[in-house]
Amino acid sequence: MTEIIDGNAVASEIREELTGAIETLADAGARPGLATVLMGDDPASQTYVNMKQRDCEEVGIESVHVDVEGDAPPSALYETIGNLNEDPAVHGYIVQAPVPDHVDYREVIRRVDPAKDVDGFHPENVGRLVAGDARFRPCTPHGVQKLLESADVDIEGKDVTIVGRSDIVGKPLANLLIQKAEDGNATVTVCHSRTDDLGEKTRNADIVVAAVGVPELIDGSMISEDTVVIDVGVNRVEADTEKGYELVGDVDFESTEERASAITPVPGGVGPMTRAMLLYNTVKAASLQEEIDVSL
């Protein structure tokens, strides 16, 4: 029987655990604060930012949102970043990607105070993660780790194939899974658009993580029996629905479910975990800055 790993349920458990830590911090006069910054008016980004704000409200994290005009000069965004770096009530913040084309996203990330970089994208935080001393684990890879843990998947010594080498999913996840640590010690293969014979790499794996952005790229013929499959992909495809589209993952669920021992659905798998881990990082940021231990 294939286990369907329920990301909503695991995320809800994590939010519940965080509530205690948030109250401890609030009682000490240090309620965690998260800011979201959106430059421009991309509708998908607006939806993501709204969800992040709502998540904060639900668990008792103070949240603020800053809009920056899409055609403003980069300096307008840098000024916002400078203000947030100085604001003691803001323990963490994210600049929603993508930023408009005339803004250099790497420069944006470099300007974020690493102590408030709850996305974990600042070069200092990337370096710490690679060195095995992570301050903030990036939200999606951390969410994937939590899902594996929730399904009792021991990754030590296992072959993991990650499809996708982005800076926000594939690369940090690979780095986390190879760490000499209790939740690491896997042997990781990272694939990308230039990989030869992708199917051979996925069939040889005990665990496949798909983070590609290509609808249903991985199907049942590309995995072996009893593989654990984590689908990070979220793709809009045209469909005969009210909205005119539906969300599908990078994995063809139907054919893969038949062979996998466990699989995450889309939606309801990795997505809710990414949101929960942002709250986790915000609470951790507050705990570190306020020097109050909440055992995260």
Ligand code: NDP
């Ligand atoms: P990117 O576009 O940044 O990276 C995609 C990666 O997939 C690249 O490394 C690319 O290779 C590789 N790739 C593309 N086509 C193929 C192919 N045919 N075969 C093998 N590899 C291929 O995407 P992200 O990492 O940002 O996101 C990936 C997916 O995950 C998207 O659907 C996104 O929406 C989703 N996502 C979901 C999140 C969640 O919370 N559920 C969070 C973040 C992302 P190359 O490097 O050679 O170009």
